[in-house]
Amino acid sequence: MLVVSHYNYLPGACALCRSSNLPAVDTYVDLDWPNSADNPNPSANHRLYICADCCIHLADMVKESRGMEIKPAQHYTLLQSLNQELANTNAAIAQRVHELEKALTVVQSVNTTPIIVEESPVVDMTGFEVVPPPKPKGKK
Numbered sequence: 218m219l220v221v222s223h224y225n226y227l228p229g230a231c232a233l234c235r236s237s238n239l240p241a242v243d244t245y246v247d248l249d250w251p252n253s254a255d256n257p258n259p260s261a262n263h264r265l266y267i268c269a270d271c272c273i274h275l276a277d278m279v280k281e282s283r284g285m286e287i288k289p290a291q292h293y294t295l296l297q298s299l300n301q302e303l304a305n306t307n308a309a310i311a312q313r314v315h316e317l318e319k320a321l322t323v324v325q326s327v328n329t330t331p332i333i334v335e336e337s338p339v340v341d342m343t344g345f346e347v348v349p350p351p352k353p354k355g356k357k
Contacts, residue, residue: 219243224266231268238268 221243224230230237246265267275273287280287 218245220269221266224264226262226264228263228266230266231271232265233267233271236268236270238270241266241268242272 219242220240222240224237224239224241225243231241244265244267248263248265277287
């Protein structure tokens, strides 16, 4: 069998639906049986063609017996693009998680080191006096 984009032999139509839709499958089944010289056109070949639409319908009818599933190409393309977007998002999230884990290890290492606070020397406050608040000025 061969997929053809034009009909090479008669009848030039699908054997099932009688349409001339292309592409079609040339089954190489000759419908003339042996041609005889007594035919009006002994060189004319009649082939069994099946159009692509009928092939799809036939395949759809027997797909379960072969454990197959037929899906439109645009669904596959859509799923592929969605899968790529999810993969990119997951890679970005994984990178962010890795950065946050590194930051947490830095914070944990800082928290485990003891913090040493030096005491300031004792300041002698005996020489300081508190200044009394100013007296309010009265009205004259």
